[in-house]
Amino acid sequence: MAKNMPEIEEYKYGFHDRDVSVFRSGKGLTREIVEEISRMKEEPQWMLDYRLKALEHFYERPMPQWGGDLSELNFDEIVYYVKPSEKQGRTWDEVPEEIKRTFDKLGIPEAEQKYLAGVSAQYESEVVYHSLKEDLEEMGIVFKDTDTALKENEELFKEYFGKVIPATDNKFAALNSAVWSGGSFIYVPKGVKTTTPLQAYFRINSENMGQFERTLIIVDEGASVHYVEGCTAPIYTTNSLHSAVVEIFVKKDAYCRYTTIQNWANNVYNLVTKRATCDENATMEWIDGNIGSKITMKYPAVLLKGEGSRGYTLSIAFAGKGQLQDAGAKMHHLAPNTSSSIVSKSISKNGGKVSYRGLVHFGRKASGARSNIECDTLIMDNESTSDTIPYNEINNDNISLEHEAKVSKVSEEQLFYLMSRGLTEEEATEMIVMGFIEPFTKELPMEYAVEMNRLISFEMEGSIG
Amino acid sequence: MAGSTLEIKNLHVSIEDKEILKGVDLTIKGGEFHAIMGPNGTGKSTLASAIMGHPKYEVTEGSILLDGEDVLEMEVDERARAGLFLAMQYPSEISGVTTSDFLRSSMNARRGEGNEISLMNFIKEMDNVLDYLEIDKNMAQRYLNEGFSGGEKKRNEILQLMLLKPEIAILDEIDSGLDIDALKIVSKGINKLRDENFGCLIITHYQRLLNYITPDFVHVMMQGRVVKSGGPELAKRLESEGYEWIKEELGIEDHTVEQNA
Numbered sequence: 242m243a244k245n246m247p248e249i250e251e252y253k254y255g256f257h258d259r260d261v262s263v264f265r266s267g268k269g270l271t272r273e274i275v276e277e278i279s280r281m282k283e284e285p286q287w288m289l290d291y292r293l294k295a296l297e298h299f300y301e302r303p304m305p306q307w308g309g310d311l312s313e314l315n316f317d318e319i320v321y322y323v324k325p326s327e328k329q330g331r332t333w334d335e336v337p338e339e340i341k342r343t344f345d346k347l348g349i350p351e352a353e354q355k356y357l358a359g360v361s362a363q364y365e366s367e368v369v370y371h372s373l374k375e376d377l378e379e380m381g382i383v384f385k386d387t388d389t390a391l392k393e394n395e396e397l398f399k400e401y402f403g404k405v406i407p408a409t410d411n412k413f414a415a416l417n418s419a420v421w422s423g424g425s426f427i428y429v430p431k432g433v434k435t436t437t438p439l440q441a442y443f444r445i446n447s448e449n450m451g452q453f454e455r456t457l458i459i460v461d462e463g464a465s466v467h468y469v470e471g472c473t474a475p476i477y478t479t480n481s482l483h484s485a486v487v488e489i490f491v492k493k494d495a496y497c498r499y500t501t502i503q504n505w506a507n508n509v510y511n512l513v514t515k516r517a518t519c520d521e522n523a524t525m526e527w528i529d530g531n532i533g534s535k536i537t538m539k540y541p542a543v544l545l546k547g548e549g550s551r552g553y554t555l556s557i558a559f560a561g562k563g564q565l566q567d568a569g570a571k572m573h574h575l576a577p578n579t580s581s582s583i584v585s586k587s588i589s590k591n592g593g594k595v596s597y598r599g600l601v602h603f604g605r606k607a608s609g610a611r612s613n614i615e616c617d618t619l620i621m622d623n624e625s626t627s628d629t630i631p632y633n634e635i636n637n638d639n640i641s642l643e644h645e646a647k648v649s650k651v652s653e654e655q656l657f658y659l660m661s662r663g664l665t666e667e668e669a670t671e672m673i674v675m676g677f678i679e680p681f682t683k684e685l686p687m688e689y690a691v692e693m694n695r696l697i698s699f700e701m702e703g704s705i706g
Numbered sequence: 707m708a709g710s711t712l713e714i715k716n717l718h719v720s721i722e723d724k725e726i727l728k729g730v731d732l733t734i735k736g737g738e739f740h741a742i743m744g745p746n747g748t749g750k751s752t753l754a755s756a757i758m759g760h761p762k763y764e765v766t767e768g769s770i771l772l773d774g775e776d777v778l779e780m781e782v783d784e785r786a787r788a789g790l791f792l793a794m795q796y797p798s799e800i801s802g803v804t805t806s807d808f809l810r811s812s813m814n815a816r817r818g819e820g821n822e823i824s825l826m827n828f829i830k831e832m833d834n835v836l837d838y839l840e841i842d843k844n845m846a847q848r849y850l851n852e853g854f855s856g857g858e859k860k861r862n863e864i865l866q867l868m869l870l871k872p873e874i875a876i877l878d879e880i881d882s883g884l885d886i887d888a889l890k891i892v893s894k895g896i897n898k899l900r901d902e903n904f905g906c907l908i909i910t911h912y913q914r915l916l917n918y919i920t921p922d923f924v925h926v927m928m929q930g931r932v933v934k935s936g937g938p939e940l941a942k943r944l945e946s947e948g949y950e951w952i953k954e955e956l957g958i959e960d961h962t963v964e965q966n967a
Contacts, residue, residue, distance in 0.1 A: 652798070653761060655800060657760050657782060658800075660786065661758050661785075662786055662808075662815065662816075662866065663786035663787045664815050665781075666783070673803070676801050676802025679802030
């Protein structure tokens with residue numbers, strides 16, 4: 242891809258345009274489209290074979306009949322591959338007012354707003370990007386988009402790709418395996434510990450926010466990494482399906498935290514498969530925020546394969562009018578003395594539905610394993626609902642499992658107390674909700690926490706009365 | 707004019723269609739400390755909640771005016787911003803909200819937009835009051851009332867009172883569950899506020915609080931009404947003789963609200 246040198250005028254923002262050619266696959270999913278995607282990306286034959294095999298599985302596999310109602314999801318109406326520049330295909334005027342308003346409320350700069358709304362090209366600060374890249378390279382860390390990694394790090398890529406989430410895992414993993422594009426690839430070498438989170442430098446990178454992104458993270462022995470992706474801005478897309486796959490390998494004594502916040506437009510089906518595998522004494526933490534979308538089905542999983550390994554999922558789901566958040570976690574205890582903890586916080590309002598759906602599995606070898614599950618739901622009004630659906634599979638006598646579920650409403654007494662100090666009903670309600678999600682926001686990097694609070698505050702507006 | 711005036715006239719209050727207050731008359735002016743005493747179940751706490759506007763309590767008759775303004779027309783938060791304060795008997799716990807965040811939001815709500823207190827000034831003011839009330843500074847960073855002991859909750863109410871500086875405060879059994887040391891500290895805080903711009907209504911059924919805070923007026927409530935008023939000497943007499951003599955004097959057999967329906 243040729244790059245234009247930045248014009249002086251443009252450069253004052255530290256941004257520049259990219260000149261890219263445009264390809265857009267037609268609607269519907271055929272073998273030809275998959276072949277075309279692979280050809281456009283100049284992929285090796287094994288990847289094309291992999292895609293095609295996955296496609297077969299996608300065709301054969303029935304729609305899941307649990308969780309959300311996916312009967313209105315029409316695979317023929319979806320565009321499976323869009324080159325980033327194609328996203329410039331609309332104008333700012335076409336972007337819905339509510340999306341613009343949210344951008345403003347979040348205090349997102351206009352250049353970024355236009356990018357996020359898909360009306361302007363991929364902006365990224367080359368200066369920031371390059372200095373970050375150099376620092377990481379010095380430490381031996383590989384951090385690039387997944388397509389580039391396939392080209393430049395093929396051996397490493399091939400060793401891990403599809404190994405923790407095979408294409409046959411579920412219908413949507415099969416779909417992603419057939420048409421994936423973009424996402425992040427990270428390799429952290431043995432003993433390397435990053436001190437600051439690896440942010441998607443491309444917070445504003447289109448490939449990273451694609452519909453079918455594929456993320457692969459390998460944390461080698463004794464290494465440590467925190468990866469943050471996503472953003473609280475509403476992700477505006479005319480496409481109605483987001484189906485990502487995230488695979489993570491945490492080796493012996495290594496640590497990985499994966500933080501994501503996603504705020505999809507309310508026409509989007511968000512069906513994501515996320516799974517990590519932990520070797521001996523490794524730690525995996527999923528910090529997962531889900532706002533927006535029509536239906537979200539997402540259950541970050543950890544395979545605790547190594548003795549003494551630990552898994553943690555902290556999630557928050559927010560469902561408003563017409564939305565279903567079916568989210569949770571899966572913990573598979575497959576080795577002795579493994580431990581896991583699941584904290585699920587959900588809020589429903591204006592008729593929204595939230596479900597916690599979780600699985601904790603203790604295998605025969607999981608002696609001394611323990612798990613702790615905590616589900617808290619805050620229901621804002623009488624039309625909104627919540628469900629808690631925990632599954633436990635226990636094949637070992639020597640384990641411990643605790644489950645605590647709590648459903649609460651904003652109580653009259655709490656409101657009276659806060660209002661008696663001069664806060665309006667809206668401010669008081671917001672304060673109670675912020676307090677409820679505080680265990681989540683306090684785990685976020687500062688700028689995300691600030692945005693998250695603004696976003697929830699915005700979501701709460703007009704919910705009174 | 708020094709201070710505000712809260713006028714309660716012929717106040718009738720029901721909860722779930724059951725009348726609890728049956729015509730309360732009371733006027734509190736800036737500079738005055740009033741104590742309302744009476745056995746349990748006579749409507750004292752109902753009066754406190756009704757003045758502040760708790761949604762469970764329905765005012766069926768009478769009026770409450772603050773400097774001539776109709777309090778009953780105001781929402782709870784408007785009453786607070788107008789200068790009323792209620793120190794609650796059972797303050798709510800708010801998880802995830804630190805005490806200091808809550809205090810600052812409350813102070814700013816009272817001060818109004820564009821007149822917010824700066825962070826530095828807030829911390830200074832809060833620290834002063836924390837010291838004065840001998841409260842551990844860690845409390846500011848703990849979640850509001852969550853896991854607080856009874857005594858800590860009561861001190862936290864007085865902390866809020868001292869920071870918000872209302873015109874008229876109602877203290878609902880601020881002494882209940884306090885040991886003698888805590889009682890002294892809480893009283894010290896309330897006494898510090900005493901000046902011509904601050905009026906206070908102290909609800910208690912123990913006289914012992916009044917050993918530390920001398921009221922200007924003492925009222926006795928029975929059967930949902932103020933049945934007797936007097937000066938500090940009335941409280942002393944209640945301490946030594948109990949309530950029986952008042953009941954005899956007024957021909958009341960049962961002092962609770964229920965028996966008079």
